[in-house]
Amino acid sequence: MSQHEDGTHWQSEVIASAAYVRGERSHDVPIEDIKSHVCQDESLLWIGLRNPADDLLRRVADDLGIQPKARDEMLEPHRRPKIIDFGHCVLVVAVTVEIGSNRPMFGETQIVIGRGFLLTVRRGATSDYRALRARLESAPDLLRRGSDYIASELLDLLVDHYVAAAGQLEGVVESAEQKLLIRGAKDADIRKLYRQRRDLLRIHKVIAPLAEICRRLASMDMAVIDREARPYFAVVADRVLRVDELVSGLREALAFAFEASMMIAQTQQNDITRRLAAWAAILAVPTAVAGIYGMNFEFMPELKARWGYPATLAGIAAACGVLYWRFRKAGWL
Helix, strand or coil: HHHHHHHHHCCCCCEEEEEEECEEEEEECCCHHHHHCHHHCCCEEEEEEEEEHHHHHHHHHHCCCCCHCCCCCCCHHCCEEEEEEEECCCEEEEEEEEECCCCEEEEEEEEEEEEEEEEEECCCCCCCCHHHHHHEEEEEEEECCCHHHHHHHHHHHHHHHHHHHHHHHHHHHHHHHHHHHHCCCCCCHHHHHHHHHHHHHHHHHHHHHHHHHHHHHHHCCCCCCCHHHHHHHHHHHHHHHHHHHHHHHHHHHHHHHHHHHHHHHHHHHHHHHHHHHHHHHHHHHHHHHHHCCCCCCCCCCCCCCCHHHHHHHHHHHHHHHHHHHHHHHHHHC
């Protein structure tokens, strides 16, 4: 396959490939020519790939001088964040979180930090870095700091996406809380609540390790991470921890809402039980009297009396009225 055919074949997978000299954008670099632009003085090569095929990623890695072990690690899918220092480059894997139909969608972003180059590989994520690239290009002093500083900005942008996702889920959690507290927990609500708590737990698992990764970038001595760039990673680590605390708070809010709805349901059941018990006690009076006079004995009290029937009914009514008044006063009715 010719170089022209290669570029056409990979056009949708190569989002950006540009060379920067002293912080200024110099020119776009064709993907088949990146080998000749690596490690030039005062230059930076920034390449962005989206859902690349294995042959494209393998070729780009080889042209950038990435060792086979690091290249093979980049080809593997990842479900958890991780960091690997290969000496000549540092591979940072972060999991992206986006919200669709009130459910989290997870993707993967790989950031390869090297001397004179930065490679980003996105898989499954829909958000791009065009706004960040434009902002950095408008401030050459920032781009001049190197690939490690740009990596910190990329990680900070991922945290912005975490914050946006948590904000959307916060509305979902508040809606679930209102439903649970107003109408109680039904079977469908319990299943939905479990799914939401499970989603929040998955988000916690993919966000929390990123804080430790950023702290390692901020504290450990790595060849491609300048000492001046380390504080930026420490700031990102603090932001990750705050977002993780927010996600954990949403999980606790769902748990408290569920417990509150169960307590409300239990209280309602107790009220119904007391009402049924009160009416059963009231109805037991006429039932008992009717049962006694229905035994068909010949000699019964007041059986021949003229006012016996009205007196019996009046006694039953009085007893029922007293019981009703007492239960009403006790709050059972």
